[in-house]
Amino acid sequence: MAKIGVRVEATEENTQQRDFTNLPNGDYQLEISASEIKEKNKDTRDHAINLSVTIDVLAPEELKGRKVFNNYNLQHPNPQVQEIGQRQFACLLRSLGLNEAPEDSDELHFISFMARIGMGKDSKEKNADGTPKYAARNELKKYYYPDEGNLPEAKVDAALAAANDNRRTTASNDNKPAATAAGTTRRPWGGK
Template identity: 45%
Template structure:
């Protein structure tokens, strides 16, 4: 048991639940509200992490999208992809040179959001699929797609042993099956 020090009155606080479902596919107007530069998991590169906030469509205003940009990586292909994505973000925002990630904050931009692939046992997450550039004049109005993809279910974390194979399939031709540790 641990004392809180003071009595906490839960009725004095907003208990509205946040919506943590993935953003539906569509075109969104977004802005970066927070960012951080961190080392890669292996410690051999650099990642820019951003928190984007939805500005439009109004029905999703304030929802968050978390993105990462692989700026430096030992794998040249991973680095090239990350830098290309980051350059596209910068162009969409209208920034040509960045020294501090805060230079990216609170500039509205438009992007196509869609579901990525399920990875490492985790379900698919919403991600930026395309940035729209003002200088090309092709920026669509924010809107949710009429048809939404059906997310693939993440594989279940099932640690039970596989069902026993039928005896005929388990025994090798010509005799009984021997375990490798048996003599």
């Protein structure tokens, strides 16, 4: 038998489960609460640098505290992937009111910014049963810049909130053969 060696109390406060469903589409007030630089294949021509961030929702109030995760490919062997990642990172910096990247990613933390969150797409890779290897998840679709003014109010899209509840519904075509036409007793090839 192994001894645990620590005292842990299972009280109502520390056993509450978090909600990890996707956020509905909308405009959100956000802030980065954690970040990490991840390097792969250092000292090779396939060297990649990725900034992973944890983003907390500040508003709308009913979704405050929920989290969104995002990655920025700052350096990548594929030039197109790197260009997209650096462009997205530049958009983040501008929405934070920064003109250039700081020396340390901790300097990005706890600065409020506005962005539009929407649903991405399922991965193209499929499991053996044909389902997507990775389901669609929230993505930052648009950053709003304070230097342009007219920042939107933090709100969920009303029409999409109900549609984005991630519940499977019965398909209108459930792949059953079409019903035969009523009242046909004669065979189509003729006869009595």
